[in-house]
Amino acid sequence: MANYTPYLEVMGLTKRIGHRVLFHDLSFTVGEREHIGLIAKNGTGKSTLLRILAGRDADYEGRIVGRNGLRIGYLEQTPTFPADRTIEEECLGHADELKTRQLLTQLGITDLQQQFGHLSGGMVKRVALARVLETEPDLLLLDEPTNHLDVELIEWLEKFLGRTTMSLLMVTHDRYFLDRVCTVIIEMDDQTLYTYRGNYSYYLEKRQQRIDQRNAEIARANNLYRTELEWMRRMPQARGHKARYREEAFYELEKTAKQRIDSSTVRLEQNNRYIGSKIFVMTDVSKAFGEKAILRDFSYTFSRYEKLGLVGPNGAGKTTFLRLLMGEMQPDSGHIDVGETVRFGYYSQADFTFRSDIRVIDLVRDIAEYVDMGKAGRLTASQLLQHFLFTPEQQYDYVSKLSGGERRRLYLCTVLMRSPNFLILDEPTNDLDIVTLQILEQYLIDFRGCLIVVSHDRYFMDKVVDHLFVFSGNGEVKDFPGSYTEYRSKQPQAEPAAQVSVPKKKGNTPGQREKERRLSYKEKREMEQLEQDIERLEAEKRRIEADLSSGQISVELITQHSKRLGPLNDELDEKTMRWLELSEIGNS
DSSP: OTTOOEEEEEEEEEEEETTEEEEEEEEEEEETTOEEEEEEOTTSSHHHHHHHHTTSOOOOEEEEEEOTTOOEEEEOSSOOOOTTOBHHHHHSSSSOHHHHHHHHHHTTOOOTTOBGGGSOHHHHHHHHHHHHHHTOOSEEEEESTTTTOOHHHHHHHHHHHHTOOSEEEEEOOOHHHHHHHOSEEEEEETTEEEEESSOHHHHHHHHHHHHHHHHHHHHHHHHHHHHHHHHHHHSOSSOOHHHHHHHHHHHHHHHHHTSOOOOSOOOOOOOOOOOOSOOEEEEEEEEEETTEEEEEEEEEEEOTTOEEEEEOOTTSSHHHHHHHHHTSSOOSEEEEEEOTTOOEEEEOSSOOOOOTTSBHHHHHHTTOSEEEOGGGOEEEHHHHHHHTTOOHHHHTSBGGGSOHHHHHHHHHHHHHTTOOSEEEEESTTTTOOHHHHHHHHHHHHHOOSEEEEEOSOHHHHHHHOSEEEEEOSSSOEEEEOSOHHHHHHTSTTOOOOOBOOSOSSSOOOHHHHHHOOOOOHHHHHHHHHHHHHHHHHHHHHHHHHHHHHHSOSOHHHHHHHHHHHHHHHHHHHHHHHHHHHHHHHHHO
16 A cells, blocks of 8 residues: 555545435545445435535535646546537537547447437436546546446446556446456445455455454354343432443443344245246247348246346337337237236336325335235335335435435336236446445346346346347347357357247257157256255245254354355355256257
8 A cells, every 4th residue: 555646535434415414424535446346225325425526516525635737537327418519519629529438339329410308218328438548537437337338338337447546446247247347346335335445256255254253243242232221220310430430331331132133135036926837938929110120039937937138239129019019019020928927017217207295105005014924914105115215204205315326126016916927128238336236136036937138247147047138120039048148258259149930948840859858767857856956045034044043052053054155145046047058958
C-alpha cells in the first residue's frame, strides 16, 4: 500500500431523503487505476452515491475531496438525450470525431442520423457509453453499464475496461463482469461499508467468512445471555460495584444476542401447480415482419421440467418467440398447442405499471393472502415480501416511493406468488440487486415446472438453464445442449449446433429414432444411485438449515455446519447436473 495514490476521498458522507436516512457516515477512497465494484441491496442508495460523486447532487453531509484537476466521467443508469436531436448532433460536435465514431461502431451504432426519440433504451445506453468512454476521464463512474447490452457487447466492454488505466467505480449486478473487471469490492450493508481487496469470487469467500464469524458471535452471545438473564432475575436491586459492572456488560451482551443471524442462503420453495405430460407443441411455426424472418418452419415439443435459455443478439426475435408462446401474437403459419394443465407466469421486460396510491402489502394481498409453500406450509403475503427483501416497514410504503429496482422486485414477487407451473422470464435480472438474484436463482433451480429465460446475465443463465435456443436473426433457431459459458467457449472452433426443425421428444421419424442413444445398464444403475444420493444430501441440507435457524445449538456445531454447507451445495450441484444429463438421454 506504500504506492497507493488516492484520486478521491469520501469522508463521513450522509444522505437523507425527507426523514429517511439513505446512508450514514460513509468513508472510503478511490485510488489511481483502481477498479472498484459497489455492491448493495436496491434502495440503499447506490445510484444516489454515484450522482453525488459525479457532482449531480449537492444535498448531502460530509466531505468529498478529489485530486487537483481530477476529471470524472459518469454513465447514468438511465441516460436521456433531447428527443429531437440526432446521434451525430449530440456526439460529434464537441469531441474527437474519429475516436467517437470508432466507439459507436464498436457498440453497433452506424446510423448517426437517428433521432433519440426513435431509439430504444438499449441504443440510448450505448450512445451514452460511447460518449463517456471517448472523454477518457481519470475516474469513470458507471451505473449498471451492462443493462440492455447484448452479451457480445458486454464481453467487449469487459475487455475494454479490464485493460484501461482509468480508475473505475461501478454499480453492476453482472457477477462475471465484476469478477473480470474489478480488483476491489465495496459492500454497503446495513449502513456499514466493508472493503474486500480482490475480485467478486474473493469477495464471496471473505464475505461468507465474515458472516460465519458474526453468526458464531451471536450464537455465543445467545448462550451466555440465557445464563446472565437468570443472574439478573435473581440479583437484588441494591448491587455493589462488581454487580453494576456485570449489569452494564449484560446490556451490551443483550444487544449482540438480539441481532438476527444472517442467512446468506435464503431459500424460497413453492408448491407449484401440477403440470401434465402435454406441455407445448409447436409445429411448422413461421413468423416474419416484412422481409425480416423470426422463425421458419419451426417445430418443437417441450418436455416436463425443461429449463431453457434463449440467446442471440438484440432484435433477433427472442421476445417475439415468447409472445407467440403466450398467445399475445399469432404465427404467420403453423400451429401452437398448449396443454390443459399449463398455468403461465410471465415476467416481461416491457414497461409495467402499479397503482401509485396503493401500499406494497395491499398490492400483494389483492393477489392472495397466503401462498402455498408445499412442505414448508403457508406463507402470508407479508412473509413472502420479506423473502423478497421488503422489510415490514417498507411493506406499508406506497408503491410510488419505491425505486426502479424495488418495483422490479415487487413485480417479480407478484408473478411468482400466483404459483405458475410454466415460467417465462424476459430479462428478469435487469435492475435486480445481487441478493435478489441469488434468491431468484435458487427458486428457479428448485422450480418443478417448465422455465424459459431470456437474459444477458451469463452467470444467471449458467446457474438456471439446461440448454439453449440460439437465435441467429435470420429465422433459424439452433439448439445447444449445454450452459451459456460452454456455448461461448465453442464459438471460435464452432461446429454449428443442430437446427431445431422437428419435435424433439415425440413424433420423430424412424431414421432419427435409430440414431438416438439409450441409457446403458450401467448408466441406469448410476441414475438410481444419484437419486438416492440427491435425496440424502437434500435431507442433510434441510437438517443443517433447521439447526442454524433454531438458535439452540452450540458454537462448535454452528461452525461445523457452516463449513459443511459449501461442500454440500457443490456435491448437490454436481450430482444434480449428472442426473439431468442422464435424464436427457433417457427421455430422448
